[in-house]
Amino acid sequence: MDTKAQILAIARDLFARQGYRGTSIADIARALGTTPAALYYHYRSKADVLDAILAEPLAAYAELAERARSGKLGAEELLGAFIDFTAETRQLMPVVSSDPAVRALLDERLPHTPAEMAEAIIAALARGSAEPERLIEARAAYAAAKEGTVAALDLGDGTLSPEHRKVILATALRALG
Amino acid sequence: MDTKAQILAIARDLFARQGYRGTSIADIARALGTTPAALYYHYRSKADVLDAILAEPLAAYAELAERARSGKLGAEELLGAFIDFTAETRQLMPVVSSDPAVRALLDERLPHTPAEMAEAIIAALARGSAEPERLIEARAAYAAAKEGTVAALDLGDGTLSPEHRKVILATALRALG
DNA sequence: GTCTATATTGTGATAGAC
DNA sequence: GTCTATCACAATATAGAC
Numbered sequence: 001m002d003t004k005a006q007i008l009a010i011a012r013d014l015f016a017r018q019g020y021r022g023t024s025i026a027d028i029a030r031a032l033g034t035t036p037a038a039l040y041y042h043y044r045s046k047a048d049v050l051d052a053i054l055a056e057p058l059a060a061y062a063e064l065a066e067r068a069r070s071g072k073l074g075a076e077e078l079l080g081a082f083i084d085f086t087a088e089t090r091q092l093m094p095v096v097s098s099d100p101a102v103r104a105l106l107d108e109r110l111p112h113t114p115a116e117m118a119e120a121i122i123a124a125l126a127r128g129s130a131e132p133e134r135l136i137e138a139r140a141a142y143a144a145a146k147e148g149t150v151a152a153l154d155l156g157d158g159t160l161s162p163e164h165r166k167v168i169l170a171t172a173l174r175a176l177g
Numbered sequence: 178m179d180t181k182a183q184i185l186a187i188a189r190d191l192f193a194r195q196g197y198r199g200t201s202i203a204d205i206a207r208a209l210g211t212t213p214a215a216l217y218y219h220y221r222s223k224a225d226v227l228d229a230i231l232a233e234p235l236a237a238y239a240e241l242a243e244r245a246r247s248g249k250l251g252a253e254e255l256l257g258a259f260i261d262f263t264a265e266t267r268q269l270m271p272v273v274s275s276d277p278a279v280r281a282l283l284d285e286r287l288p289h290t291p292a293e294m295a296e297a298i299i300a301a302l303a304r305g306s307a308e309p310e311r312l313i314e315a316r317a318a319y320a321a322a323k324e325g326t327v328a329a330l331d332l333g334d335g336t337l338s339p340e341h342r343k344v345i346l347a348t349a350l351r352a353l354g
Numbered sequence: 355g356t357c358t359a360t361a362t363t364g365t366g367a368t369a370g371a372c
Numbered sequence: 373g374t375c376t377a378t379c380a381c382a383a384t385a386t387a388g389a390c
Contacts, residue, residue: 003355021198022278024383038356040385098275101199132332133344140325140348147320148313155309167310171317175352180373201365215374217367 004042004052006032011049015095020050020102047105054096057089058110065117068124075125079145079172080165082121086149087160093150118142125176141176148172181219181229183209188226192272197227197279224282231273234266235287242294245301252302256322256349257342259298263326264337270327295319302353318353325349 010031014023025036025046032039043049064081067073073081086093096102096114107113125138148168152160187208191200202213202223209216220226241258244250250258263270273279273291284290302315325345329337 017277019198019277021196022276025385026383034355035357036384037358037386041355044385046384094277098277099199100194100196100271100275132329132341135332136325136328136341136344137348139328140321140345140352143324144317144321144352148317151313151316152309155312164309164313167313168317171314171352171354174354175317175321175348177348177351202367203365211373212375213366214368214376218373221367223366 007039007042007049008053012053012091012095015050015053016091020095020099047109050095050102050105051109054092054106057092058096058106058114060085060089061114061117062112065112065120068121071124071128073124075127075141075176076169076173078121078124079141079176080169082142083145083149083160083165083168083172086146087153087165090150090153093146137175137177141172144175145169145172184216184219184226185230189230189268189272192227192230193268197272197276224286227272227279227282228286231269231283234269235273235283235291237262237266238291238294239289242289242297245298248301248305250301252304252318252353253346253350255298255301256318256353257346259319260322260326260337260342260345260349263323264330264342267327267330270323314352314354318349321352322346322349 007028011023011028014027014031018027025039028049029036029039039049043052064085067081068078096106103114122135122138122142125141126134129135145168148171149160152164152168156164184205188200188205191204191208195204202216205226206213206216216226220229241262244258245255273283280291299312299315299319302318303311306312322345325348326337329341329345333341
């Protein structure tokens, strides 16, 4: 099959469980039943493997941030889209948000950092207000949507039911005020 | 002065900024203006430095979890106490919640894992209900309180004003439903 | 495409002088 | 209490055969 895709699937799993720095090329190679040198035929570096794993999700996140920036989305639509995004990329979130070294690595290689993109979404939730109180509520609502979604996936079978989605959205909207 | 305390202050700062694994003993020694060997006179290992940094905050967190388990606290008191705890330990949170290797290390050395303690607080917020909807709301409210507090500290001068505390508490309580 | 072997660097940690 | 010197090991990455 597609060896590159196999490598990504294994790396994704190991990065999520042990962290990026906590996972060696040798770990990935062992799980694949091969040697480190074989991996370097498919990817030039460990960082490239990380990039390949995160490219698509981060592009989707950037698109969401762009839609937030446009100001055309209401809070309900925006939080709903964020909940769906979170559900789809659940496994990757610990990878991105955990190790500061990973964040530094991504910041080097991306046009917009994940932190900047989150900022854009939160600013939209605050409806552009610069009042600290509004920004606090917006960031709390953002976090509520994210953690609520993770909780729902943990409690269920790994997929987000429409009922749970409704509960999360209502919770985040209440937090937003 | 107290060299051990100096080491902890520097390590706390570096761990928070670069992560536990992203910070070497040499990094800490350099910031202190000394050598790695000097550090090993004061602490037996890098993990011991981490333990020393986290011992007090984790004990406070365990106490909060215990009070939550007792069932004597209302949601408002519990969230308020959690907000205050978060404000006091703000710098340390990325250290604990980030690297999976750190979590594994702590799980080995502690009677109760941070995850278990969070679970206890969330269960109390859900008032012991096992319904997924209640647990989702409780976890969302917990996250809202945490991130709201971090947001308030970032927006302010590093301290939590009574006004912002009120906003965060109200936000988390609304999320809880 | 994958292997063996290895270069290279960084890291946690220790020995022993001062 | 702090130093110099060093060990042991793990990690990323490369060279070159097959």
